[in-house]
Amino acid sequence: MDGQISNIKKWNILYPVYMNSKKTIAEGRRISASKACDNPTCVEIGDCCNHLKIPFAIEIDKAYPRDFMQRGRVRVLLKKDDGTLYNPNISSKKQLMLRIAELVPRHPGRTKKQEPAASTSGAGPSKSGKGGKKKR
Numbered sequence: 482m483d484g485q486i487s488n489i490k491k492w493n494i495l496y497p498v499y500m501n502s503k504k505t506i507a508e509g510r511r512i513s514a515s516k517a518c519d520n521p522t523c524v525e526i527g528d529c530c531n532h533l534k535i536p537f538a539i540e541i542d543k544a545y546p547r548d549f550m551q552r553g554r555v556r557v558l559l560k561k562d563d564g565t566l567y568n569p570n571i572s573s574k575k576q577l578m579l580r581i582a583e584l585v586p587r588h589p590g591r592t593k594k595q596e597p598a599a600s601t602s603g604a605g606p607s608k609s610g611k612g613g614k615k616k617r
Contacts, residue, residue, distance in 0.1 A: 489538050492556040493574050496545045497521045500582045509547050512578050518585040523553035525591065529584040530557055535567050535577070 498509040502517035510517060523539050530537035536558040545551040557577065560566055571577050585591065 489556055492536075492538065492558045493577075495526060495555045495557055495574075495578065495581075496551070497523060497526060497553065497555075498545050498548065498551055500526075500578050500585070509545065512575070512582060516579055516582055518582045521581070521585045523555050525585050525588045526555045526581055528588060529581045530555065530577075532584060533568050533571065533577075533580060535559065535571065 496509065497520070498504055499511040500517050500521050501510060502514045502519055504510040523541065527537050527539045538556045539553065540556065541553050543552070543554045545554070557574075558567065559571065559574070559577065566572055571580060
């Protein structure tokens with residue numbers, strides 16, 4: 482197992498910012514905004530890699546250099562030691578990012594989160610325009 486952990490340093494790195502449609506290219510997005518998804522997390526990216534049968538390792542303590550408040554990254558291994566692909570449909574890092582961006586919106590945790598937020602958005606106190614400073 483120690484041999485595999487030292488080998489992780491050579492794996493490809495995916496930061497969630499690479500697939501975030503709310504970020505600009507200058508802020509670190511790597512795929513087009515139309516194909517990207519809203520605020521992906523490391524856990525969602527890891528689950529998508531698991532679904533695609535690609536080995537991955539989540540590093541929660543690491544941060545994105547351009548935005549150090551964004552915590553976490555995912556390391557992925559696209560090719561075996563002999564050079565063959567783990568998933569023949571995904572041959573590059575960019576293809577993997579596009580596939581993950583397609584899968585994240587359908588993630589089970591994401592679909593559950595959106596339902597309660599939509600149902601509570603209707604209630605809220607409304608304030609009238611009156612009640613400002615009175616003139617003397």
